[in-house]
Structure formats: C-alpha cells, structure tokens
Amino acid sequence: MNDCFGSDLSWLIEHHAELVASVETLRQQFDNGAGDRGMLGKAVAEEEMVRDKLVRWRPSSILEAQAKLLYLVHFLASTKSSFDTETMSEIVESVDHLR
Secondary structure (H helix, E strand, O other): OOOOOOHHHHHHHHHHHHHHHHHHHHHHHHHOOOOOHHHHHHHHHHHHHHHHHHHHOOOOOHHHHHHHHHHHHHHHHHHOOOOOHHHHHHHHHHHHHHO
16 A cells, blocks of 8 residues: 555554553453453453564555554553564564565
C-alpha cells in the first residue's frame, strides 16, 4: 500500500492497543478481587500473540516502519516495559530491508 498505512498494520496496532487496555482492566479487577483469572490469562496470551505479530510485521514503506516503531515505543513507555535482546533483533530485522 505505497506510502499509507497498510490495513493489516493498522488493524494490528488497533487490535493490540485494545488488548493492552483489556489486560489492564482485567488486572485491576483481579487485584480488586472481582476478576476472573482464566479471562485474564486468555487476554494476556492474546495480547502477547498480537504483539509478536506486530514485532515481526515487515513494513512495505518507510512510513509504515515509522508507524510501527512509534507505536512500539508508545507501548513500551505506557506499560513501563522493555523488550529483550531477541525481540529487539526481530524488530530491527523486520525494518532492515528499508535501509
């Protein structure tokens, strides 16, 4: 999709953001004694699966690569988390063809 965001990337970003919000809500409910451990586990597993797809996504343009990288930076900052060395290598590899 030339220099506009591909629908697959847009969907992955949107879906991942929704899953991150769901996991946070379910964790808060669980911490308050009202949550369901099974639902939380399922949501965490789905978030991890979609995050992995996003990490491995090979952008078709520099603009798509920028969108992917900006989203991942936002995700890390908002969740106060980090990626391990292997994940960082996968991210670099996924955009390396655009150099």
